[in-house]
Amino acid sequence: MKLLARLIVRDLSLMAGRPGEWLMPLLFFLLVAILLPFAIGPDAALLARLAPGILWLGALLASLMPVATLFATDAADGTLDQLMARGVATETLATSRVLALWVGFGGPLLVAAPLAAMLLNFEMGRLLLLLPGLIAGALGLSALAVLAASVTLGARGGGGLVALLVVPLAIPMLLFGSRPDEAGSLGLAVSAALMLAAVAPFAAGAALRASRS
């Protein structure tokens, strides 16, 4: 537990030094909300209707951005091998990355969501219904990002492929998460996210081991 906490702190302080992992996704998320009115026109009612889906879509696409650097530098400078040689389970490394990304990616997203909602004329009352799903979704998306980063670690030019790996698995969350007004959909979105968060660290851990062999 103590080890996990220290790894999370390490991952978070590394993230703080890499704006590509937290600032770029945040800006990308806002950019989606800013561009939508240009694409479909400034019809306030229509924007409000599209807002939940757009917020989710922005979060999903933004979560693809940190994938490329998540493990690549640790693998390149030998940190990953050092930690593994010390007997740290790769599953622990993957779990700490998921949780750190949840804070480092989900946190800024949470701050940006009210701003994006305002831009899209989305009422704050309905945003409060959407946010719990988005918070859980950020955990699920972080888990998928870590999974995608670990299975493509050491591969050449995996950048374009990451979307193909992440998107199919993220669709259940997107589907239920973006319908905050429908009864029961929040529960399904949260359970889809928790399922991914539970499974992904084990798969990512195995993939990290395989990539160092």
Place this chain on the structure above:
Amino acid sequence: MAAPDLHAFANPLRFQRLAVALTPWLLVLGIGFLAVGIGIGLFVAPPDYLQGEVVRILYIHVPAAWFALGGYLGMALAALAALVWKHPLAALSVRAIAPVGAMFAAICLITGSIWGRPTWGTWWVWDGRLTSMLVLFLLYLGVMALIHLHDDKAKGLKMAGLLAIVGTVNLPIIKYSVEWWNTLHQPASIRVSGSSIHPDMLTPLMLSAVGFLLLFAGLVFIRMRTLIAEQRVEVRALRRAARTG
């Protein structure tokens, strides 16, 4: 314990012998069952009282959907076996199954779309079953792409296997999508407790399903043999290169 029996077939040479003997049978019987099933379905089975003649596409659509799903489950189980028991052929069969399953998923999507145009009045609708079948197709593509992304083939196979295993969370969603959303796609008519399809239609459907299953197995065997042969060619080329130095 089943483990020793499993490993008896882990020997590529023994598997090769078995596959060589079985493949023609699987293909001939598969095509035979498929021809009879689809023949009865097209010319003998009655048209649907509601859908008319269009219903006949179901003799291809439904089995393709079944084995696209079943194939994915098989691929994930093979990936698990490769991971847990380091079964060499299991890892190879992940690579052998993926394109065949993807093809079945594509057949299911295309025939469903052709059927949907006259029946529902649209080529595509974002209904739960259709969407999750598309997701299954994308998962197959992801697995196939990941295998070739890594220079080290064994590594690529392992990574793709892990992705395939995680992807199984999608299978229950496909199965229950029809009950959860209940939009356009009809719920299952064939259940363990019995079928609501008339025997005149059920018989060709089952014959065609057996045909699809045998063809699936036959195609996977052919691909397995190709992949084993590829490996041996590589090993031989390496050995020759080492000898001539």
